[in-house]
Amino acid sequence: MTRLAIEASGIVQGVGMRPFVHRAATERGLVGWVQNGAGAVRIEVQGRSGDVRAFVERLTHGCPPPASIDRIVVREVEERYEASFRILGSLEGSERYPSIPTDLAVCDECALEVDAPGARRYRYPFANCTRCGPRFTIVEGLPYDRARTSMKAFAMCPDCAAEYEAPTDRRFHAQPIACPVCGPQLTLLSSERHVLGRGDAALRLAAAGVVAGEVVAIKGIGGYQLLADATSAQAIARLRARKHREAKPFAVMFPSLAALHHCCIVSDEEERELASPAAPILLVARRGGVLADCVAPNNPRVGAMLPYSPLHRVLSSEIARPFVCTSGNLSDEPMCTDDADALERLGGIADLFLLHDRRIVRPADDSVGRMGPHGLALLRRARGYAPLPWRLAERTPIVLALGAQLKSTVALAMHGQVIVSQHLGDMHGAEAARLLTRTADDLLRFYQVRPEVVACDEHPDYASTRLAEHLAKSLGVPLVRVQHHHAHVAAGMAEYALDGPVLGIAWDGSGYGSDDSIWGGEFLWCEGSEARRVAHLRPFGLPGGAQAIREPRRAALGVLHEAFGREVDDYGQRWFGAVDAAVLARMMERSCSTPRTTSMGRLFDAVAALVGLGEQARFEGEAAMALEFVAESVDAVEPYAVGLQPGDPLVVDWEPLVRAVIDEVRAGVPVSVISARFHETLAALAEDVATRLGAARVVLTGGCFQNTRLAQRALERLERRGLRVYVPRAFPPNDGGISLGQVLVASRRALRGGAPCA
Numbered sequence: 088m089t090r091l092a093i094e095a096s097g098i099v100q101g102v103g104m105r106p107f108v109h110r111a112a113t114e115r116g117l118v119g120w121v122q123n124g125a126g127a128v129r130i131e132v133q134g135r136s137g138d139v140r141a142f143v144e145r146l147t148h149g150c151p152p153p154a155s156i157d158r159i160v161v162r163e164v165e166e167r168y169e170a171s172f173r174i175l176g177s178l179e180g181s182e183r184y185p186s187i188p189t190d191l192a193v194c195d196e197c198a199l200e201v202d203a204p205g206a207r208r209y210r211y212p213f214a215n216c217t218r219c220g221p222r223f224t225i226v227e228g229l230p231y232d233r234a235r236t237s238m239k240a241f242a243m244c245p246d247c248a249a250e251y252e253a254p255t256d257r258r259f260h261a262q263p264i265a266c267p268v269c270g271p272q273l274t275l276l277s278s279e280r281h282v283l284g285r286g287d288a289a290l291r292l293a294a295a296g297v298v299a300g301e302v303v304a305i306k307g308i309g310g311y312q313l314l315a316d317a318t319s320a321q322a323i324a325r326l327r328a329r330k331h332r333e334a335k336p337f338a339v340m341f342p343s344l345a346a347l348h349h350c351c352i353v354s355d356e357e358e359r360e361l362a363s364p365a366a367p368i369l370l371v372a373r374r375g376g377v378l379a380d381c382v383a384p385n386n387p388r389v390g391a392m393l394p395y396s397p398l399h400r401v402l403s404s405e406i407a408r409p410f411v412c413t414s415g416n417l418s419d420e421p422m423c424t425d426d427a428d429a430l431e432r433l434g435g436i437a438d439l440f441l442l443h444d445r446r447i448v449r450p451a452d453d454s455v456g457r458m459g460p461h462g463l464a465l466l467r468r469a470r471g472y473a474p475l476p477w478r479l480a481e482r483t484p485i486v487l488a489l490g491a492q493l494k495s496t497v498a499l500a501m502h503g504q505v506i507v508s509q510h511l512g513d514m515h516g517a518e519a520a521r522l523l524t525r526t527a528d529d530l531l532r533f534y535q536v537r538p539e540v541v542a543c544d545e546h547p548d549y550a551s552t553r554l555a556e557h558l559a560k561s562l563g564v565p566l567v568r569v570q571h572h573h574a575h576v577a578a579g580m581a582e583y584a585l586d587g588p589v590l591g592i593a594w595d596g597s598g599y600g601s602d603d604s605i606w607g608g609e610f611l612w613c614e615g616s617e618a619r620r621v622a623h624l625r626p627f628g629l630p631g632g633a634q635a636i637r638e639p640r641r642a643a644l645g646v647l648h649e650a651f652g653r654e655v656d657d658y659g660q661r662w663f664g665a666v667d668a669a670v671l672a673r674m675m676e677r678s679c680s681t682p683r684t685t686s687m688g689r690l691f692d693a694v695a696a697l698v699g700l701g702e703q704a705r706f707e708g709e710a711a712m713a714l715e716f717v718a719e720s721v722d723a724v725e726p727y728a729v730g731l732q733p734g735d736p737l738v739v740d741w742e743p744l745v746r747a748v749i750d751e752v753r754a755g756v757p758v759s760v761i762s763a764r765f766h767e768t769l770a771a772l773a774e775d776v777a778t779r780l781g782a783a784r785v786v787l788t789g790g791c792f793q794n795t796r797l798a799q800r801a802l803e804r805l806e807r808r809g810l811r812v813y814v815p816r817a818f819p820p821n822d823g824g825i826s827l828g829q830v831l832v833a834s835r836r837a838l839r840g841g842a843p844c845a
């Protein structure tokens with residue numbers, strides 16, 4: 088006889104771990120118990136040694152997805168008499184390795200039940216089991232138990248209670264267990280707040296609304312969403328006008344895999360990700376026809392997703408065509424999660440509101456990813472991924488990092504792991520600032536920790552910076568300000584457990600530079616907690632500053648003025664008319680309202696404007712995206728020349744490149760070829776600088792590397808030279824990864840300075 092005490096941590100709560108353990112033990116005739124602690128399951132098993140060994144083997148290698156164990160501690164303990172194997176109530180109090188379970192897409196078995204006429208949960212939008220359903224968006228505290236979720240408002244009916252108690256049932260201890268008798272219910276309201284239907288009738292009417300071209304708001308898993316018929320240009324135009332979202336692509340939900348294949352070209356690998364428990368939005372190649380073009384104007388790709396909750400599943404089967412499924416907000420505001428707030432803020436957007444009576448405890452947007460050369464790469468990390476912990480290969484004090492300003496996330500490091508929050512959106516306005524504060528509080532409360540260090544961006548005016556300053560002061564702990572592009576590179580170092588030295592190539596739209604100018608075309612030599620700027624783009628002026636983001640031709644004018652002075656006044660006159668062009672020229676000459684920048688994002692804009700693509704942009708990055716897409720038909724091309732002015736840092740002179748682009752436009756070279764050559768130039772630039780500096784390892788990061796062609800070409804050129812290249816995958820290369828990088832830098836600096844280590 089043997090008795091073992093086992094502690095297993097990883098993704099072990101809210102994923103059917105205890106029923107699995109119970110089955111694995113009773114099948115082998117073992118006695119003992121299993122119990123949830125905060126972030127770990129504790130098990131004691133007793134029986135014949137061979138059976139106990141087989142049990143441990145099964146536990147380590149056979150736990151069913153999405154559960155996964157990444158740490159297991161086993162020790163022998165004294166035998167004692169027990170008659171059976173039991174599931175004990177959860178253990179209260181703090182534990183060392185907590186984890187908050189993430190929301191999981193409907194599993195195959197629940198999907199079958201929801202589709203089966205006569206089944207108890209036929210067409211029930213809130214069916215779930217231990218392997219699927221809401222978690223993160225309903226949980227109020229740890230350990231994860233029904234009493235600490237927003238399901239506590241619903242008393243289980245006898246049938247659900249019986250399933251919940253039966254060790255052999257798929258719903259054994261499924262905390263959000265529900266059925267049409269006892270669980271959450273739907274209600275459909277008109278925009279005047281009249282009740283139009285309840286239950287299944289509400290759902291049918293909502294679906295009919297979408298089919299009829301109306302904009303329908305639904306209360307989803309992690310927040311309100313807006314639905315509209317993706318095959319109707321009129322419906323999409325209505326949604327765009329009301330949401331004040333002129334052209335930014337919308338994601339589309341497809342009712343089935345067949346419908347998806349009909350509209351998009353999807354590989355097996357992509358299909359697997361779409362159907363995974365995280366069920367992200369995936370950017371996939373789009374076929375012509377079916378989808379209205381204005382879903383994603385002039386874009387060869389579309390953000391596709393499959394119905395990931397029973398609610399979406401039943402709705403899509405009724406709608407029976409692809410539909411836009413986008414966050415319920417006005418452009419750039421945080422998503423609505425509260426009913427009253429949704430009815431208020433979405434009142435002018437939606438014709439119908441499909442509500443339910445389960446409270447959403449915290450928002451979680453849909454995640455967005457795409458397939459890269461090494462599998463899924465996330466561009467927005469939220470539902471299904473956040474807030475799963477990321478293990479670091481080093482010790483850390485308790486660090487709270489508040490991120491940047493756009494695509495915000497908050498990160499908390501402790502016990503050698505980082506928890507990065509879900510994507511919170513852009514931090515404009517009071518609503519967003521409150522969400523940031525709430526998210527930081529939420530993480531600290533969940534893990535019951537008090538930060539020893541707070542980290543933020545160097546930008547003095549970010550909402551995140553102000554919150555960090557306030558927190559550091561009120562807690563009486565040090566505040567570490569991390570330069571924006573350094574944080575970008577450090578995020579890559581955290582993901583790949585790098586200490587340095589690495590060459591970080593951080594190219595994005597803008598970040599606050601240590602010399603008070605706007606950086607964005609940076610080469611940083613990073614080692615440990617420090618970074619040195621070893622190369623950057625030659626600076627140019629941006630007449631009108633932030634206005635240039637919406638008007639790429641301003642960036643172009645800035646570049647032209649920098650390189651050629653008045654020699655190119657005709658461009659200004661063509662783009663802005665004689666009067667405005669003269670004003671702009673004067674602004675640039677006097678450096679008035681013309682901040683200096685080394686931004687690669689703005690260089691992209693400038694080149695896009697020079698070749699006649701998007702002199703205006705309706706959202707940030709539109710012109711750069713147009714430039715990427717136009718090159719898709721072109722394969723191998725020669726790069727243009729760029730100058731490298733020696734010095735420390737090296738200065739990358741784009742002037743020869745811009746001159747070549749202008750000449751080729753004049754010579755009538757196709758825009759697709761010019762664009763391909765431009766991309767190739769930047770890839771060659773990465774290669775040049777990396778080899779000149781003798782780098783062995785390179786991190787490619789920043790929003791510009793969301794550009795597939797750029798990332799791919801740079802990767803190939805660097806790898807051909809024998810360099811190791813690291814591209815962010817688990818966390819976005821854009822500002823969504825900044826908090827992770829801040830945590831790493833602040834932690835290393837604190838440890839170097841002898842800060843405490845938890």
Ligand code: ZN
Nearest residue numbers: 194197216219
């Ligand atoms: Zn299920």
Ligand code: ZN
Nearest residue numbers: 244247266269
């Ligand atoms: Zn029930």
Ligand code: FE
Nearest residue numbers: 595597598822
């Ligand atoms: Fe950035």
